[in-house]
Amino acid sequence: MNFELDAAQSVWRDEVRAFLRENVTPELLAEVGEHRTTLLGGEVAAFRKKIGAKGWFGLNWPAEFGGMGLGPIYQHILMDEFEYWGVQGPDLTVTSVAPMIMRHGTQQNREQFLPPIARGEVRYAVGYSEPNAGTDLASLKTRAELDGEEWVINGSKIWNSQAHVATHEWLCVRTDPEAPKHRGISVIIVPIDTPGVEVRPLITWADYRTNETFFTDVRVPRTNLIGQLNEGWQYITGALSLERGALTNAGDFRRHVDELKELVRLPLEDGTRPVDNAEVRRAIAQLDADVEAAVLMGLEAASLLEIGEMPTITVTVAKVFTSELRQRIADVGTRIFGLAGALSTADPAAPAAGRYEKLYRNAPLMRFGAGTNEVLRDVIAQRGYTMPRLGR
Amino acid sequence: MDLTHSAEQLELGAVARSLFTRECPTSLVRRLREPGSDGLAPTLWQALASAGIFGIPFEEKYGGAGAGQYELGLVFEQAGRALCPTIVYSTMVFGLGVARLGGDQLKSRYLPDLVEGRLRASHATWNPSNAADLRPRLSALRVADGWLLSGRLLFVQNAQAVDVLMVTARTSVHREPQRTYGFLIQPGGAGWLARALMTIAHDQQSEVVLSDYFVADDAVLTGPDGTGLAEGDLAWLANSAIALQCMEMVGGTAAVIEQTVAYTKVREQFGRPIGSFQAVQHLVADMRIALDAARLTATQAAWWTGRGEIANRAVAIAKMKCNEAYKWATLNCHQLQGGMGYVLDTDLHLWSSRAKLTELQGGTTDTAALWLERESGLI
Ligand SMILES: Cc1cc2nc3c(=O)[nH]c(=O)nc-3n(C[C@H](O)[C@H](O)[C@H](O)COP(=O)(O)OP(=O)(O)OC[C@H]3O[C@@H](n4cnc5c(N)ncnc54)[C@H](O)[C@@H]3O)c2cc1C
Numbered sequence: 034m035n036f037e038l039d040a041a042q043s044v045w046r047d048e049v050r051a052f053l054r055e056n057v058t059p060e061l062l063a064e065v066g067e068h069r070t071t072l073l074g075g076e077v078a079a080f081r082k083k084i085g086a087k088g089w090f091g092l093n094w095p096a097e098f099g100g101m102g103l104g105p106i107y108q109h110i111l112m113d114e115f116e117y118w119g120v121q122g123p124d125l126t127v128t129s130v131a132p133m134i135m136r137h138g139t140q141q142n143r144e145q146f147l148p149p150i151a152r153g154e155v156r157y158a159v160g161y162s163e164p165n166a167g168t169d170l171a172s173l174k175t176r177a178e179l180d181g182e183e184w185v186i187n188g189s190k191i192w193n194s195q196a197h198v199a200t201h202e203w204l205c206v207r208t209d210p211e212a213p214k215h216r217g218i219s220v221i222i223v224p225i226d227t228p229g230v231e232v233r234p235l236i237t238w239a240d241y242r243t244n245e246t247f248f249t250d251v252r253v254p255r256t257n258l259i260g261q262l263n264e265g266w267q268y269i270t271g272a273l274s275l276e277r278g279a280l281t282n283a284g285d286f287r288r289h290v291d292e293l294k295e296l297v298r299l300p301l302e303d304g305t306r307p308v309d310n311a312e313v314r315r316a317i318a319q320l321d322a323d324v325e326a327a328v329l330m331g332l333e334a335a336s337l338l339e340i341g342e343m344p345t346i347t348v349t350v351a352k353v354f355t356s357e358l359r360q361r362i363a364d365v366g367t368r369i370f371g372l373a374g375a376l377s378t379a380d381p382a383a384p385a386a387g388r389y390e391k392l393y394r395n396a397p398l399m400r401f402g403a404g405t406n407e408v409l410r411d412v413i414a415q416r417g418y419t420m421p422r423l424g425r
Numbered sequence: 426m427d428l429t430h431s432a433e434q435l436e437l438g439a440v441a442r443s444l445f446t447r448e449c450p451t452s453l454v455r456r457l458r459e460p461g462s463d464g465l466a467p468t469l470w471q472a473l474a475s476a477g478i479f480g481i482p483f484e485e486k487y488g489g490a491g492a493g494q495y496e497l498g499l500v501f502e503q504a505g506r507a508l509c510p511t512i513v514y515s516t517m518v519f520g521l522g523v524a525r526l527g528g529d530q531l532k533s534r535y536l537p538d539l540v541e542g543r544l545r546a547s548h549a550t551w552n553p554s555n556a557a558d559l560r561p562r563l564s565a566l567r568v569a570d571g572w573l574l575s576g577r578l579l580f581v582q583n584a585q586a587v588d589v590l591m592v593t594a595r596t597s598v599h600r601e602p603q604r605t606y607g608f609l610i611q612p613g614g615a616g617w618l619a620r621a622l623m624t625i626a627h628d629q630q631s632e633v634v635l636s637d638y639f640v641a642d643d644a645v646l647t648g649p650d651g652t653g654l655a656e657g658d659l660a661w662l663a664n665s666a667i668a669l670q671c672m673e674m675v676g677g678t679a680a681v682i683e684q685t686v687a688y689t690k691v692r693e694q695f696g697r698p699i700g701s702f703q704a705v706q707h708l709v710a711d712m713r714i715a716l717d718a719a720r721l722t723a724t725q726a727a728w729w730t731g732r733g734e735i736a737n738r739a740v741a742i743a744k745m746k747c748n749e750a751y752k753w754a755t756l757n758c759h760q761l762q763g764g765m766g767y768v769l770d771t772d773l774h775l776w777s778s779r780a781k782l783t784e785l786q787g788g789t790t791d792t793a794a795l796w797l798e799r800e801s802g803l804i
Contacts, residue, residue: 162764165693167694167763167764168694168695168699168763169694169695169696172694172695191764192764235768235770236768236769236770237767237768237769238767238768238769238774238777238778301554302554302579303552303554303558310791312791312794313791316791360756364752367625367781367785368784368785368789368790368791371553371554371555371785371789371792372553372554372579372580372785372786373554373579374785375624375625375626375781375782375785375786376622376623376624376625377623377624377625379623380622380623380624382622382632383623390625393625393781394625394774394777397756397759397760397767398767400759400760401759401760401763401764402764405760405763406760407702407704407705407708407760410704411704423703
């Protein structure tokens with residue numbers, strides 16, 4: 034047990050911090066905040082290039098694939114710092130898609146798909162959910178049928194985030210409709226510009242754009258199938274997604290609490306300061322304590338991975354806890370400034386430039402997305418304590 | 426003691442409900458949120474006037490029905506279900522203010538028009554973040570035939586769309602004590618500056634800056650004996666407004682729960698309606714428990730303020746319960762509706778935004794708890 038970073042880890046954290054201090058500019062943050070941007074402009078692209086130059090897109094890739102092969106604690110430190118600064122670091126393409134190709138892909142898959150990812154030339158949208166396959170993902174119906182040397186794909190995906198800016202689709206499809214539902218699923222890579230792919234916008238309450246994507250007789254080469262036929266469910270729900278879960282931590286939460294501590298000292302419209310109210314101080318202290326617990330959950334998951342254990346329960350506990358904590362942070366952040374807390378990002382007088390009003394609209398997603406909390410609570414009880422299951 | 430409604434009260438609620446269902450669809454709510462909207466809803470307005478809604482609490486001699494302020498609360502509850510535009514609320518609260526604070530001359534000038542639907546109005550007589558704070562934000566300087574008002578008002582509802590606005594100001598007259606007077610002012614003109622505020626609910630709120638804005642003597646509320654408005658009357662008005670807003674919040678809470686329950690009955694995952702999962706039912710049950718607490722405390726507050734009482738305790742409790750019930754109902758409904766309830770194309774967010782706004786408007790739960798602590802002698 035050791036609650037301190039060791040010397041090498043501190044050096045690493047300082048390096049990441051120095052990079053962010055230098056490169057996270059107000060212009061970049063402004064562009065990041067503009068979720069509706071259909072094509073990301075210069076700032077984000079330039080920032081991504083700098084991350085690429087550091088080699089950090091391959092932070093979790095083994096050295097044999099040209100990655101840095103960083104251990105979980107190091108990855109955790111990097112992700113945590115990026116979140117603290119409010120910018121996206123290595124995205125799903127490099128932390129999730131690429132490792133799945135490395136672990137489960139054929140030799141040809143690896144040679145074909147990994148180098149462009151390493152070079153930062155491609156970006157993947159993750160196409161799992163469908164209108165009737167949300168929490169019950171395994172009931173997905175988008176169909177892929179082999180026709181000679183090509184897959185022919187028909188169906189649709191919903192909540193297909195990034196599809197409007199992505200080059201490729203990491204697509205979950207049904208390849209055997211006769212098999213039990215978890216056994217007939219495969220993963221196929223589809224270039225977004227393939228004829229028959231149509232991306233339509235869906236705008237969320239948080240102004241964030243996601244998409245509905247339609248596939249009509251879309252043809253891709255047979256070799257775009259990842260790994261083995263009908264093994265897709267194992268790939269997308271396996272160890273990797275757990276490892277990735279362990280990387281999601283509470284860096285942005287720490288930032289919010291630090292920021293709130295400063296903001297409450299400033300006088301409000303009527304001359305009073307929120308910090309002079311005991312209940313405001315208490316609310317922030319509560320958040321502070323909860324964020325500490327969330328940070329430790331993330332570090333425990335990373336530590337378990339470091340010693341070769343799968344942190345199933347830790348990650349599940351952390352997901353439920355952090356998603357609900359996010360909602361509480363947003364709630365506190367919108368209510369300690371009086372009615373001014375209702376001012377949105379569009380109003381120049383909004384406290385904290387409307388960040389908490391925005392967070393309030395953002396927060397519901399994490400509670401039902403990526404495994405809804407109701408099901409995850411079942412998981413904690415049933416797998417954490419082997420309690421009997423009612424069956425779903 | 427009887428916590429059930431009379432046949433007439435039930436009938437009024439049913440009439441109001443069908444009126445709002447018909448005349449205040451979410452397409453209207455969405456239109457009024459658009460940038461540049463004036464927040465007016467002429468067709469709905471006309472329907473409310475024809476149905477006699479505007480006259481409910483006012484005396485018959487001013488054209489009202491004399492039916493009682495509590496009955497107005499029943500209408501607000503139905504209005505809250507339908508996300509009725511706030512100009513209806515601000516107009517009615519203005520009317521209650523004139524009826525309580527005004528003399529016969531001002532009542533005759535404003536109430537008959539209001540009852541007939543010819544007057545739109547609003548008010549700024551308490552701190553919008555804390556309804557128990559009645560200190561005027563404006564100063565009034567005595568000049569010939571009237572007063573010059575100066576100062577800054579935040580979060581004035583519908584300031585830029587109404588015919589008349591009730592404000593309070595501190596007078597300063599040489600050798601006289603400072604007094605709180607009420608002023609009925611017409612938006613616009615010399616000395617008036619307004620800026621629209623952008624809120625989470627896209628409602629019509631403004632920051633208003635007055636600089637030497639002239640008000641003639643005949644539009645001034647000087648209190649019973651000319652020595653200023655009684656603090657108790659202003660407190661009653663603020664509490665009445667909060668109690669009515671709580672009724673609105675109760676209606677909103679009930680609406681989102683019902684819509685979401687309906688959704689969980691038809692949305693299937695794992696081969697069964699998601700509403701059949703125990704975890705879902707428990708969330709629904711918790712929302713219902715919070716709704717009942719909100720509904721009972723809100724109706725109690727509306728009833729006592731409707732009887733002319735200041736009812737600090739009842740109002741504080743209602744605000745505490747309604748804030749949390751409405752907010753968490755909308756957030757838990759997002760949880761149950763998943764992605765489908767989270768896009769702008771579907772309607773849930775309209776209530777979620779309103780819930781957050783009304784939570785903060787007049788006083789957060791912490792603020793209302795302070796009212797209760799003070800009332801209980803704890804502080
Ligand atoms: C903005 C946004 C971005 C997204 N991005 C992506 C993406 O890039 N790629 C992708 O594939 N998906 C994405 N998603 C999809 C997201 O993961 C799904 O919304 C999520 O899986 C929930 O599915 P659903 O919305 O269909 O809700 P439903 O499955 O209909 O569930 C709704 C609610 O029902 C209840 N429920 C359901 N099943 C059970 C059960 N067994 N027990 C108890 N309660 C239950 C829960 O309360 C749940 O929250 C995104 C969604 C959004 C809104």
